[in-house]
Amino acid sequence: MRYLRGILILLVALSLVGCAKKFRHYNGPEVTLVQVQKANRKMYLLHNSRVLRSYDIGLGFASAGHKEVEGDGKTPEGTYFITHRNPDSDYYLSLGISYPNDADRVAAEAMGQPPGGDIFIHGGPNNPIQSRDWTLGCISVTNKEMAMIYAMVDPGTPIQILP
Numbered sequence: 001m002r003y004l005r006g007i008l009i010l011l012v013a014l015s016l017v018g019c020a021k022k023f024r025h026y027n028g029p030e031v032t033l034v035q036v037q038k039a040n041r042k043m044y045l046l047h048n049s050r051v052l053r054s055y056d057i058g059l060g061f062a063s064a065g066h067k068e069v070e071g072d073g074k075t076p077e078g079t080y081f082i083t084h085r086n087p088d089s090d091y092y093l094s095l096g097i098s099y100p101n102d103a104d105r106v107a108a109e110a111m112g113q114p115p116g117g118d119i120f121i122h123g124g125p126n127n128p129i130q131s132r133d134w135t136l137g138c139i140s141v142t143n144k145e146m147a148m149i150y151a152m153v154d155p156g157t158p159i160q161i162l163p
Contacts, residue, residue, distance in 0.1 A: 022093065026151040028052065034082070034121075034159040036139060038063060038075060041132070043121070043139060045152055053152070055145050060137040065163075067099065067137050069108050070116030075137050075161065076104070082121075082157045085150060092123025092143040093150045097159055121153075122146060 029047035036043045038059060045053045062073035076099040083096035100108070100115035108115035121139045123146035134140070139161075141149065 022147060023087075024147045024151040026148070028152070031153050031157055034153060034157060036075075036159065036161040038077070038161065038163055043141070045149065053148070055141050055149070058135060058140040059133045060135050061131075061133050063133045067104070067116065067119070069111060069113035071136075072116070073136060075135075075139060076100075076119060077161050077163055079158060079160050082153055082155050082159060084155050086120070089120070089122055091120070091125055091138075091140070093146050094120040094122035095150065095153055096120055097139075121149060121159075
């Protein structure tokens with residue numbers, strides 16, 4: 001009985017260590033802006049005008065230009081905000097982006113198409129990535145990077161996505 005109890009305690013302890021790696025803590029300056037430069041494939045976390053962290057990123061599979069309609073494979077361009085944290089993402093962890101906004105909806109409607117949605121900053125999938133720009137319009141980073149971004153960026157933070 002003691003043996004089983006010891007194994008159970010060990011398994012619980014190991015699972016807590018695994019959670020600690022996924023959910024990191026951040027005690028530094030507040031991230032006041034997330035800036036994405038699509039052409040450079042870079043994302044910056046800023047406190048006012050000071051860069052706190054920078055990351056290499058992947059984008060949608062058809063990354064040039066602003067996302068117009070569902071399924072076009074483009075990453076949106078413009079100013080949005082982080083809507084929420086998703087700890088149960090299919091792509092490790094993720095942060096929701098407020099695309100589409102009213103202007104995006106109107107533009108897509110004028111084309112007779114839905115604007116799409118579910119745009120996130122997220123980690124990688126379970127399967128190996130075959131190309132740099134592989135998402136359906138999201139912004140991707142490594143899982144290790146996503147753990148830190150997830151800890152640093154709060155819902156409500158503006159995100160500026162530049163061409």
